[in-house]
Every structure is written in structure tokens, then in C-alpha cells.
Amino acid sequence: MKYDAVIVGASVAGLYLGMRLARNRWRVCIVDRRREIGLPVRCAEATGNRAELARLLPVDEAWIAREVSGISVQLNRTTVVRRDIPDAGIVLRRDTFEQYLARLGLQHGAELRLNTPAVGLTQDDNGYTGIRLEDGSRIEASLIAGADGCESLVGRWAGITGPLHPAEAFTAAQYTLKSDFCNDGLMHFFVGAGNIPRGYIWVFPKADGLISVGAGLYGCNHDLPKAGWYLDRFVSSHLPEVKRGPKSAGCVPIALCPHALCRKNVMVVGDAARQVNPLTAGGIMNALEASLLAAEKLLSSRGSLEARLRSYSKAWYRRFRLEQKVFMMLKETYLGLPDAGIESVLTAASSAFSGSVDRSRPFIFPYLRLLGLGIRFLPHLRPHLRILAG
Ligand SMILES: Cc1cc2nc3c(=O)[nH]c(=O)nc-3n(C[C@H](O)[C@H](O)[C@H](O)COP(=O)(O)OP(=O)(O)OC[C@H]3O[C@@H](n4cnc5c(N)ncnc54)[C@H](O)[C@@H]3O)c2cc1C
Numbered sequence: 001m002k003y004d005a006v007i008v009g010a011s012v013a014g015l016y017l018g019m020r021l022a023r024n025r026w027r028v029c030i031v032d033r034r035r036e037i038g039l040p041v042r043c044a045e046a047t048g049n050r051a052e053l054a055r056l057l058p059v060d061e062a063w064i065a066r067e068v069s070g071i072s073v074q075l076n077r078t079t080v081v082r083r084d085i086p087d088a089g090i091v092l093r094r095d096t097f098e099q100y101l102a103r104l105g106l107q108h109g110a111e112l113r114l115n116t117p118a119v120g121l122t123q124d125d126n127g128y129t130g131i132r133l134e135d136g137s138r139i140e141a142s143l144i145a146g147a148d149g150c151e152s153l154v155g156r157w158a159g160i161t162g163p164l165h166p167a168e169a170f171t172a173a174q175y176t177l178k179s180d181f182c183n184d185g186l187m188h189f190f191v192g193a194g195n196i197p198r199g200y201i202w203v204f205p206k207a208d209g210l211i212s213v214g215a216g217l218y219g220c221n222h223d224l225p226k227a228g229w230y231l232d233r234f235v236s237s238h239l240p241e242v243k244r245g246p247k248s249a250g251c252v253p254i255a256l257c258p259h260a261l262c263r264k265n266v267m268v269v270g271d272a273a274r275q276v277n278p279l280t281a282g283g284i285m286n287a288l289e290a291s292l293l294a295a296e297k298l299l300s301s302r303g304s305l306e307a308r309l310r311s312y313s314k315a316w317y318r319r320f321r322l323e324q325k326v327f328m329m330l331k332e333t334y335l336g337l338p339d340a341g342i343e344s345v346l347t348a349a350s351s352a353f354s355g356s357v358d359r360s361r362p363f364i365f366p367y368l369r370l371l372g373l374g375i376r377f378l379p380h381l382r383p384h385l386r387i388l389a390g
Pocket residue numbers: 008009010011012013014031032033034042043044045046047116117118119147148149150153172173174214248249250251252269270271272276281282283284285287
């Protein structure tokens with residue numbers, strides 16, 4: 001049987017794209033090398049708020065672990081910026097979320113094959129015809145979508161992306177722990193050399209008295225300690241009594257996404273397309289948004305399949321490229337700051353952003369305070385403005 005689409009990767013991007021296409025009567029096959037949908041979870045699971053998610057799919061309480069009501073950024077014991085932001089976001093039960101997406105896809109007729117690694121693309125004189133599986137069999141399809149994550153092979157096989165440079169990887173490790181530590185509904189970030197140089201440590205609230213404690217590093221430097229080392233040091237110092245379970249680790253691309261997200265009848269989406277916020281290293285919302293955009297373009301009746309894929313690529317570029325560059329610039333600025341610089345920015349931010357924020361109008365702050373923040377921040381930002389032009 002020839003499918004309309006074969007999707008490599010049954011995680012947020014692949015499952016959501018597959019569901020949207022199957023809902024419109026496309027014959028879809030989604031393959032994943034994992035044995036179970038959603039597991040293991042290698043994610044802190046924080047994402048957009050209910051309204052943002054409701055634009056994409058019906059919200060189900062089963063996959064909401066916790067509402068987030070603000071953020072706190074801590075440099076040392078005295079410098080803390082804390083902001084109450086109603087509806088800041090939610091923390092998912094990501095395994096349940098992915099299982100929910102899979103169920104919707106199956107209900108609409110998508111086929112799902114687990115424990116099925118893709119090992120290559122197949123092609124004939126006219127172009128790509130499908131994928132090759134580890135057992136030697138093939139799946140034929142008109143469209144091949146790579147939703148295969150950070151180290152996407154589909155992107156490489158089709159010549160859309162290359163291997164990720166170590167500087168373009170955010171490597172992270174995390175524990176899920178039972179503790180009251182920072183378990184107040186806020187997302188807590190710990191920054192600065194005393195906590196973790198060139199990265200951040202997070203403590204996010206979860207359901208049932210649990211927290212996610214993780215450490216992430218911008219760029220992978222083989223001569224320096226790894227994210228897991230900083231995580232263990234943090235946990236030993238702040239949560240010495242807490243029993244640790246298994247440590248999970250993973251990688252997120254923090255590169256700008258390529259100019260073209262497709263080649264011939266092959267496309268990439270989600271982490272495979274590097275559609276990640278390079279400052280936060282969050283990719284769930286972007287993966288969902290990009291899958292929606294791709295589905296809308298593919299389902300439009302205008303043009304050949306290749307033309308519709310190019311239209312997805314261009315639309316993503318127009319909508320998100322500048323935003324990604326701004327976050328890239330902020331990340332580079334953050335990496336260039338010594339602790340004294342971070343402290344001065346946090347102190348200015350703390351007074352500029354005092355009180356609670358209306359999430360629908362987050363930039364309505366007292367102008368003079370905002371100006372003060374700008375004056376402190378601009379000298380650090382200036383060396384990285386060229387990223388916007390690139
Ligand atoms: C420790 C950690 C914490 C994070 N925390 C957050 C957070 O709090 N909020 C947030 O928004 N983002 C977070 N992220 C990033 C987020 O997890 C990713 O952006 C998101 O998972 C991207 O989804 P995806 O579907 O594109 O790719 P992935 O979730 O990476 O899924 C790729 C899928 O493809 C499959 N696959 C790969 N190769 C093949 C192959 N050859 N054949 C078959 N299947 C294949 C994999 O098994 C996998 O299921 C975190 C990441 C890490 C590592």
C-alpha cells in the first residue's frame with residue numbers, strides 16, 4: 001500500500017502532524033523506534049497556557065499536571081527576580097499528552113508502528129518514494145516527513161539539515177523528585193557561575209508533590225563538566241535528603257532553523273527542523289505550531305506537493321525567523337555576561353517588572369523603569385545585534 005504521508009517520529013511534532021492530516025482523510029503511517037508512545041519522558045514538560053493549547057486541540061485535564069503562575073530567576077541567595085504571571089503556562093503530563101495525540105490520530109485512521117526504526121530513504125528516477133526500515137522492508141508514500149528530533153536523520157538523508165555542531169546543542173539532564181523545594185507553582189531558574197556557567201538550572205512544579213529539577217548547558221564542550229554534573233551538585237546542596245530516581249538526559253537544537261525546511265517531497269518539523277526557542281530551549285509549542293502550519297499548507301488544494309511544502313517552509317520563515325533570531329541574540333548576550341552583569345540586569349528587571357503582569361499585555365510596564373532596564377542591557381546586547389541582520 002502506498003500512503004499519502006509517512007512520518008518518522010511519533011512524538012509531539014509527528015503525532016500532531018499525523019493527526020491533522022489523517023483527520024482530513026490522508027492515508028498516514030507514523031513510525032517510531034520507541035517501544036511505547038510518550039516514554040521515556042526526557043522533558044521538563046512546561047509549555048504554553050490553556051488558551052494557547054486550545055487553539056491547537058481540545059484541552060483534556062488528563063494531560064495537565066500543573067498550572068504555572070509565574071517565574072523566579074535566582075543568581076545567588078540575595079538576587080532574585082520574581083514575577084507573578086497568571087496563566088503563564090502549564091506543565092504537561094507529557095506521556096499522557098502524546099498518548100492522547102496518538103489516540104486522536106488512530107481514531108482518524110492513522111497507522112502507528114512502534115519499535116520501527118527508519119534507516120534510510122528510498123528513491124527512484126523521479127525522486128524519493130518512501131522510507132527503508134531496519135528489517136529491510138519499505139514504506140512507500142508521496143510525502144516523507146522527518147519529525148525525528150534533535151539529531152534528525154531524515155533531514156540529513158534528504159540534504160535539508162546537517163549534523164548538529166556541538167555549539168548548537170543544548171544538553172540537559174533532569175530528575176523528577178518528591179519535594180516542597182520551590183514547589184509553589186512558579187518556574188524557578190538558577191543562573192550564574194555559582195550554579196551553572198553557560199546554562200541554567202530549573203525547578204518546575206509538577207503534580208502530586210513532585211518537581212522537575214534539571215540542568216541545561218548551551219553548547220557542548222567536551223573538556224568541561226556535563227549538565228548532569230551541575231545537576232548533581234545542585235541537588236546535593238539544595239536537596240541533600242531527597243532520594244533520587246533515575247536521571248534522564250537529552251539534547252535540544254539551539255541553532256537557527258534552515259532556510260528551507262523541505263527538499264523535493266521530504267520535509268522536517270519540530271526539533272528536526274530546529275524550531276526551538278534558542279534561549280529557553282523549549283520546543284513543544286513550536287513543534288505543535290509548525291505541525292499545524294505544515295498541515296494547513298499541505299491540505300490546501302493549491303499547487304503540487306512540492307509547492308505546498310515550499311509554502312510551509314516560507315510561511316514558517318516569515319512568521320518565526322525574526323523571533324528565533326531575537327532569542328538567539330538574547331542567549332548570546334546572556335552567555336557573554338559575567339555574574340556582575342547578570343546581577344545588574346536582574347536588579348534592573350526586578351524593579352522594572354515589580355508587581356504582577358497582565359499576560360495579555362506583558363509589555364505595559366512603567367516607562368521610566370523600562371528605560372532604566374534598557375540602558376543597563378543595551379551595552380551587553382550591542383555586540384550581538386548582527387544576528388538580526390544574518
Ligand atoms: C531534558 C529536556 C527538557 C526539556 N524541557 C522542555 C520543556 O520544559 N518545555 C519545552 O517546550 N521543551 C522542552 N524540551 C524540548 C522538547 O522536549 C522538544 O523540543 C520536543 O520534544 C520536540 O518534539 P519533536 O516531536 O520535534 O521531537 P522529539 O520529541 O525529540 O521526538 C522525536 C521522535 O523521533 C523518534 N525517532 C528518531 N529517529 C528515528 C528513526 N530513525 N526512526 C524512527 N523513529 C525515530 C524518536 O524516538 C522520538 O520519539 C526539553 C528537552 C530536554 C532534552
